[in-house]
Amino acid sequence: SRRGRRTRRARKEPRACSLHEVQLTVTELGLGYDSDETVSFRYCSGWCDGRRRNYDLVMEHVRLGEASRRRARRRGRAKAEPAHHGPCCRPIKYEKKMSFFDNNERFFTIKNVSAKECGCV
Amino acid sequence: SRRGRRTRRARKEPRACSLHEVQLTVTELGLGYDSDETVSFRYCSGWCDGRRRNYDLVMEHVRLGEASRRRARRRGRAKAEPAHHGPCCRPIKYEKKMSFFDNNERFFTIKNVSAKECGCV
Numbered sequence: 001s002r003r004g005r006r007t008r009r010a011r012k013e014p015r016a017c018s019l020h021e022v023q024l025t026v027t028e029l030g031l032g033y034d035s036d037e038t039v040s041f042r043y044c045s046g047w048c049d050g051r052r053r054n055y056d057l058v059m060e061h062v063r064l065g066e067a068s069r070r071r072a073r074r075r076g077r078a079k080a081e082p083a084h085h086g087p088c089c090r091p092i093k094y095e096k097k098m099s100f101f102d103n104n105e106r107f108f109t110i111k112n113v114s115a116k117e118c119g120c121v
Numbered sequence: 122s123r124r125g126r127r128t129r130r131a132r133k134e135p136r137a138c139s140l141h142e143v144q145l146t147v148t149e150l151g152l153g154y155d156s157d158e159t160v161s162f163r164y165c166s167g168w169c170d171g172r173r174r175n176y177d178l179v180m181e182h183v184r185l186g187e188a189s190r191r192r193a194r195r196r197g198r199a200k201a202e203p204a205h206h207g208p209c210c211r212p213i214k215y216e217k218k219m220s221f222f223d224n225n226e227r228f229f230t231i232k233n234v235s236a237k238e239c240g241c242v
Contacts, residue, residue: 030182043180045204053233055212061151083166088209090242091176112174121211121242
């Protein structure tokens with residue numbers, strides 16, 4: 001049943017950091033090219049909790065970033081310097097090239113658009 | 122004047138990702154040790170905006186993480202899988218060892234507590 005599927009999905013463990021893929025037109029990438037060509041955009045998403053070191057545990061406990069965020073708010077700045085207390089799920093390799101024709105039949109090659117491999121860094 | 126200093130400080134450019142240091146007792150690290158010994162804890166903080174690649178620009182434009190966050194909220198989960206749209210300021214090298222006596226005069230050596238070098242990853 002529909003409800004059964006939803007329940008199973010809701011109970012699922014959060015996924016570990018890994019490579020995901022979506023189909024987008026080049027225009028939808030938002031890099032300023034006007035092209036209806038469809039490309040596979042691969043990106044990194046997921047949790048890195050299992051990869052935490054003593055450093056991350058200290059950062060979470062001490063919360064050095066929070067005082068900085070409070071100061072930034074008092075000074076009217078939108079954001080303080082970020083201090084991550086956990087590894088980030090990020091690309092560790094990129095697809096070197098992506099090529100396409102725009103809607104004016106010009107050929108472009110752009111670099112480091114799509115992720116090739118992800119890691120907890 | 123006091124006001125002048127504040128204004129200058131508020132206008133200052135946000136700092137780039139770099140190594141920072143605080144003095145903490147081992148107890149304050151929050152790793153479960155009871156020790157009044159003071160240690161230097163070094164950590165990474167700051168912005169990585171200058172290091173953004175095409176990948177990050179696409180991630181910011183497409184906001185793949187946000188749909189996931191909305192789904193997570195609907196399903197009653199606190200947090201969705203994180204998808205960063207910018208490099209993280211993180212340790213790329215750690216101080217291999219930190220040694221101390223606890224308040225019961227036991228000697229401990231713990232690893233990967235303090236950052237040694239930071240990078241935008």
